[in-house]
Amino acid sequence: MDLKDYLKQRCQLVDKALDRLLPDAGELPAALHGSMRYSIFAGGKRVRPVLLLAACEAVGGDPERALPAACAMEMIHTYSLIHDDLPAMDDDDFRRGNATNHKVYGEATAILAGDALLTEAFILLSRAEVGGDPAARLRVIHEIAHAAGSRGMVGGQMVDMESEGKGEIDLALLSYIHTHKTGALIRASVRAGAILGGAGERELAALTRYGDTTGLAFQIADDILDVEGTTEQLGKDAGSDQARGKATYPALVGLEASKQRAQELVQMALDALAPFDERADPLRAIASYIVKRNS
Secondary structure (H helix, E strand, O other): OOOOHHHHHHHHHHHHHHHHHHOOOOOOOOHHHHHHHHOOOOOOOOOOHHHHHHHHOOEEEHHHHHHHHHHHHHHHHHHHHHOOOOOOOOOOOOOEEOHHHHHHHHHHHHHHHHHHHHHHHHHHHOOOOOOOOHHHHHHHHHHHHHHHHOOOOHHHHHHHHHHOOOOOOHHHHHHHHHHHOOOOHHHHHHHHHHOOOOHHHHHHHHHHHHHHHHHHHHHHHHHHHHHHOOOHHOOOOOOOHHHHHOOHHHHHHHHHHHHHHHHHHHHHHHHHOOOHHHHHOOOOHHHHHHOOOOO
């Protein structure tokens, strides 16, 4: 399949929906809504919403019914980036090649914009048109909330900060950071799409394995890009992980071993999709793309 064309079409679909579903920039409080829109539309690959839509398609579901949930995932991801960039955390000046939110709108507005995006995501997830089954919608809300909280993304971010500058950590702790800080939302995106698409339990179990392995591969690829990529490619300062003493796969096991592990995880993801027909081809292509990308 033509992954480039698929991603372009799906990103356009998600962007159009985000523009429609977010509060207008002129609506009071205008600064807050402008700040929310600034980060949402500052670029980005839309990996999580695209995975959600692709998982829905893979089980024969209607991606249009899953579109609000896909937008919700992007809102949650963007809120996490806004807060991650704050001086109290990573203190970054650039994200996706643009000035970070707090550099444009100030720290207080950036904090509130992140808070508002997280809340807006659950407004979307609770809308009646999400999926066809209220029980499935409730299950998805629980799934995403769990992935975003202290046992998921926020917990991973906390352990990541606690580990900064402390020298070598063991592989188990590094895996915890990666599978929670990054992997949890990717796993939840795949599972949410599958649930909204009407997946059976065997299909859901297989797609969960796909989400787990793809999520970890994605973060290892990010670790590698921080070493090998340029600031222009990344849209932020290259080498920032090493400069901060962050826990990464290349720092712990070396660059070549990291690349090998990422490839192994991609193969595991592809193996998990063996029971699915050509409707899962976008998921297959995305898994392979994750370790080949340069940004």
